[in-house]
Amino acid sequence: MGQPLFSGARNAALGGASAAFPDDAAGQVNPAAWGQANTRILALHGAQFYGLPELRFAGIRLVAPFRKGAIAGGASAFGFDLYRHFVLDAGFGRRFGFGTHRQVHTGVRAEWNQVHIANHGQAGALGLTVGVLLPITPFVSLGAVAYNLTAVAGPLRSDLRRRLAVGAAWQPSETFAMTADVAKEVRSPLSMAAGIEIRLAEILALRGGITSGPRQASGGIGLNLASVRADFAAQRHEILGWTPSLSLLYSW
């Protein structure tokens, strides 16, 4: 299926290396991120891949926390009149102690993919994605996420993108973070990604990242204004060009 795995401008700016450093509002990188949400979050995402209006992406997501986790739901659309890919998802993330004071975050997301192709009709498939986030020290985290671990139903089951991403993140302070991922998609070669985030001030963060397979460089900024956060990212593919993306988050 054609919709790229887009999970917010912050993750895009980090080269997509966010299995162990997920954005708590996105959850598309790793649904375990919802397990660390403390406030309700409404997120709007938009991107135009390689500058082409036919490859526009728009998404909305709502995260609602409860005592030890959060439930979340979202919807997104990708494509244009002749090819349109809708995704409707819902899931939850939860924190577990496992006998220590350090908590493990886990998450699961059910995702209905619906593809509509002009003059050919439409079909869909339901996949299940699971993720885990292991903070091993206050500064280092490991993360893993299996996208479409299993296809539950739908005629397009065999076309779901199966992907396993594992990563590590190092965040020695509030102002600095480095993250790296290795991901394998069944039908694509191994890809690696790495990103860095530097928080220059409380309201401003700079981000950069690189990705292999496809080879891309990315950068972006984040503005944090009280309960509103705005992230902007730009990714450059060496052949296809630039992909700008924007995310707006409101938490309350």
Add this chain to the structure above:
Amino acid sequence: MKMAILLACMMQAANPPADTTETAMVIETALDMLEDGLEDSASLNEAIEYAAHRKIRLETASAEALRSIPGMSEMNVQRILAWRSSGKSLEEPESLLLAGLDEHAVSMLLPFVTFDRPAPRTRPRIRTDLVQRWNRRLDTGKGYREDEPSGYLGSPDALQWRIGVRIGEHFATGITFDKDPGEPIRWRPGGGRFGADFAALHLSVDNRGPFERIVAGSYTVQAGEGLVAGQGVAGLSSLRTASVDRILRPHASAREHAYFRGLAIQSKSLYGVSVTGFVSYVPLDARVDTTLGVWSLASTGYHRTQTEYERRGQARERAAGGIAVFRQGSAYAGALSLHTQHMLGVSRNMHALSVFGGWAGPRWEGSFEFVPKERHQSLTVSFAPIENASVHVRMRKTAANGLRPHTRIGVNSRGESYRYAEWLAESHIRPFQAWTATVRVRERKRPLNLLPDARDRFVAGIIEYKRRNWFTLHVRALTQTSEAAARCLTGRLLLPCATRKRRQSLRIQIEYRHSSSLRSRTRIETVHAEAEKKAAGVLVYQDFRWKPRPFLQLDMRYALFDAADASARLYMFENDVLYGFGAPSFNGRGRRWYVLARLDASRRLMVQLKFGATRYEDVRSTGSGRDETPGNRVREMKVLARWRFES
């Protein structure tokens, strides 16, 4: 009072049941250095499971018992003996570190030892284990179709029953029945068929009167360096399972081609001399071509088709041998004589005489075996120059499968097997407390018909960073090159030439123990192979082991693999049910997952359940021949139940 004694007997620190996950760690660690020798690992698995079920109490164990622990070096035996003789106790694993063993050696030792103190006992303890295992591929090949004229005779179920009874420390008996997938269950007492395809029965008496061990029934023999009698794990210098003090081992395994059947007796040491004698009579499978008068032994143990069934028991093997070992402290010398006769129409006799010996000091140990008539030699030297470094070197010149009568693979119709000469060096260095580096180099000269100087080379390096017991980073790089004979077009002539195959792999693995109930492991591995063409492969997997309750443990894995062809295949050791072993290789593109659950339902009952599935992309069928399965997925299920009764 009676109640108190009974309670004491019940609560005594009986050896806990072998934890398959502990033994799996030992096997996997050994396999890390052995990618080219996975074919030996099933017997390694059996040897380790056997040892893990008979844990040795370090506080009181004899030197002979210590030497029988898999992977135990003579240097470490001497360290433990010296520690005990100085009046210090061995009540916990940390004591072994203080005694001078390194952390790696201790972790490899733990599945086979116990630190519990024995409770006073008034009568022999009887322990009975009943193990039943069933496994089946849920997607079966076309060999199981009813309309297939040359299909398998039996069902796709694999069944195994094991009964083991141990009375006190001296008596043990066991029987194993096994049916492989595709084999029929037939009851023909007149024809020697009693349901299952294979049965192994043994009765052993340990440490009674003048005898160290007496085994009647199925058994294996291990002596010297394994040139003449061994257990098939000779490729592993780092995990040797043979011991010159415990030569006999009852055979309770379902391996159908690597054992003796008859009577074997090992005497206790008298003035340092121990004598072993054995006789054996085993039916063998054989292929026969009566028109050419050629026959050869078959060693798969499968009797699934009519053709395989007709090979069953076509030949007989008679064997008789004697071993004498003289031991003085840490030095020993011995001789082995083995006569084997294979009978099928014409008889074929093999006789082998070998001498072996060894000696160990505080910093080094060495052993050798020499077969004068065949001019086969093996020499092993281990050296620990400083506290945190050791070097093992082995030089060997022998037949590909030794002269052991039951390693028939590769033996041609004249009973010959090709020879090879090899040297192997392995070194462990621990420069800092948390870091370990291991290097293993092996070169084997393997003369082929058209290529008298063909060589195989294997170089592996492992660097491990272990932060106490909760975090491990493991990096392994491996290169294998092998030469094969070919014919190359030179001018207008096809002349003999050599082709070279190369295989390189890099593995990065992170293990993290979050708590006593949760562990994770992430592995990324790439392979590059060069043969007739270049190929690459990659594997990524994520493991979790979760023990939510003391009686329940779950092992889970999700893996994606992508290998261009078989030359770039990737191996993945899997946790399995008890007595099960799995290190499958994957090529093509797809994904694999499994869940293994272990439930200790009660003090008596343990149940294991494994479900796994592999799904390939872009293929219409998997397997080949009778095992060709339509579709792109292969699912299998295993169930094992063990009842343990103790009184």
